[in-house]
Amino acid sequence: MGVKINTKHLAKFVKDFEFDAILPQVKQASDLLDSRKGPGNDFLGWIDLPVNYDKEEFARIKKAAKKIQSDSQVLIVIGIGGSYLGARAAVEAIKGTLYNSTCQNTPQIFYVGNSISPAYLNDVLKICEGKDISVNIISKSGTTTEPAVAFRIFRKLLEDKYGKDGAKQRIYATTDKARGTLKELSTEEGYETFVVPDDVGGRYSVLTAVGLLPIAAAGCDIDALMAGAAEAREQLAVCDENNDCCKYAAARNILYRKGKSVELMACYEPDYTMMNEWYKQLFGESEGKDQKGLMPTSVIFSTDLHSMGQFVQDGARIMFETVVDIKKPHSDLYIEKSAENFDGLNFLADKDMSYVNRKAMEGTILAHTDGGVPNIILEVDSLTEHDLGYLIYFYEKTCALSGYMLGVNPFDQPGVESYKKNMFALLGKPGYEAQKAELEAKLK
Numbered sequence: 533m534g535v536k537i538n539t540k541h542l543a544k545f546v547k548d549f550e551f552d553a554i555l556p557q558v559k560q561a562s563d564l565l566d567s568r569k570g571p572g573n574d575f576l577g578w579i580d581l582p583v584n585y586d587k588e589e590f591a592r593i594k595k596a597a598k599k600i601q602s603d604s605q606v607l608i609v610i611g612i613g614g615s616y617l618g619a620r621a622a623v624e625a626i627k628g629t630l631y632n633s634t635c636q637n638t639p640q641i642f643y644v645g646n647s648i649s650p651a652y653l654n655d656v657l658k659i660c661e662g663k664d665i666s667v668n669i670i671s672k673s674g675t676t677t678e679p680a681v682a683f684r685i686f687r688k689l690l691e692d693k694y695g696k697d698g699a700k701q702r703i704y705a706t707t708d709k710a711r712g713t714l715k716e717l718s719t720e721e722g723y724e725t726f727v728v729p730d731d732v733g734g735r736y737s738v739l740t741a742v743g744l745l746p747i748a749a750a751g752c753d754i755d756a757l758m759a760g761a762a763e764a765r766e767q768l769a770v771c772d773e774n775n776d777c778c779k780y781a782a783a784r785n786i787l788y789r790k791g792k793s794v795e796l797m798a799c800y801e802p803d804y805t806m807m808n809e810w811y812k813q814l815f816g817e818s819e820g821k822d823q824k825g826l827m828p829t830s831v832i833f834s835t836d837l838h839s840m841g842q843f844v845q846d847g848a849r850i851m852f853e854t855v856v857d858i859k860k861p862h863s864d865l866y867i868e869k870s871a872e873n874f875d876g877l878n879f880l881a882d883k884d885m886s887y888v889n890r891k892a893m894e895g896t897i898l899a900h901t902d903g904g905v906p907n908i909i910l911e912v913d914s915l916t917e918h919d920l921g922y923l924i925y926f927y928e929k930t931c932a933l934s935g936y937m938l939g940v941n942p943f944d945q946p947g948v949e950s951y952k953k954n955m956f957a958l959l960g961k962p963g964y965e966a967q968k969a970e971l972e973a974k975l976k
């Protein structure tokens with residue numbers, strides 16, 4: 533079934549004719565995407581990726597994943613932004629947020645190079661002591677500072693531990709097929725390489741080797757993941773009133789025009805935490821430009837009902853909520869009757885915990901809509917590989933349509949450069965001398 537949008541709790545905020553009125557605009561955005569003539573049209577490789585991918589490389593990814601499983605207790609995944617979030621989101625959605633504690637025949641996975649924190653890196657280095665490790669360095673440009681610094685450290689660690697030849701059997705580089713420092717180094721050193729296709733941007737790259745190698749190394753079925761995405765590609769191809777991703781793009785845009793400029797992605801499964809992070813990058817980098825865009829935010833309920841709940845219920849009315857309703861959790865737990873009923877909770881006895889979680893969700897949706905927060909529900913069968921593949925594609929397509937509806941290029945990220953220029957100048961990178969003095973004066 534994939535993903536279904538349920539708009540019944542939107543009824544008091546959005547009228548049917550508002551959907552009718554906006555549908556031609558969604559269609560126009562969809563036509564622009566299909567024509568491949570819109571802004572950012574050289575980054576549309578993700579559209580056909582679920583069926584049009586390099587099969588030889590796909591087989592190599594599976595082989596490398598098996599090798600990592602057989603020779604490593606730890607896999608270090610080095611990358612940032614689009615070169616990290618998708619892999620972690622998928623692994624934790626499919627295998628659980630406690631994957632590193634529950635994995636048995638697959639390596640623990642630690643993600644580094646996604647910050648510049650020495651404390652975090654030192655902790656990971658400590659965990660690696662005495663363990664067999666492999667490294668997957670992922671960088672499309674091959675020059676991003678955060679992963680480059682982490683790779684310098686882990687490359688040395690591997691070379692010291694296994695020797696140069698041994699290290700090269702354990703380093704996997706995912707990067708541009710021809711250009712960049714990482715590609716050059718990999719060719720020189722003889723690392724096995726995987727490709728980030730030219731026409732797929734970082735945040736749309738989870739279904740390329742960028743995501744697939746770590747996901748496969750964690751023991752996930754990447755055939756099923758791709759099959760789910762392929763099903764979504766087929767089912768969401770035609771934009772009409774039956775297309776749930778067009779409906780979702782329409783609902784987001786209607787609410788945005790009503791002044792709801794924040795989308796709060798809410799899920800009742802902690803395993804969804806990193807999917808929320810991936811969603812934030814996908815939509816934030818795609819829509820947030822030219823002083824426009826919905827601000828993507830996220831919560832895990834019921835956890836965050838005890839922190840953000842007050843604001844959502846009663847704070848500034850700037851948001852709508854999109855609730856990801858996972859119909860079937862990975863596992864369930866039966867709540868038994870207690871003879872003494874010391875905690876007064878026997879009204880929950882003889883029920884599955886998923887039932888209690890569902891009632892929490894239903895009660896919260898009613899409370900929040902009563903409080904003036906429109907709620908969209910995305911119904912997802914499960915977080916299996918197949919359903920997750922479908923969901924990933926569903927989000928990507930909604931995001932592209934939403935960007936075109938806003939009149940922005942959903943495939944570039946010019947704003948990300950500003951901090952980098954300042955950081956390089958302050959660090960004294962050659963070529964940034966003039967800016968350095970100027971910025972230092974501002975910091976005084």
Ligand code: PA5
Pocket residue numbers: 612613614615670671672673674675676679733734735736817945
């Ligand atoms: O979505 C994007 O393009 C970014 O988040 C990049 O993935 C991120 O900046 C990392 O870039 P690179 O893969 O070149 O190291």
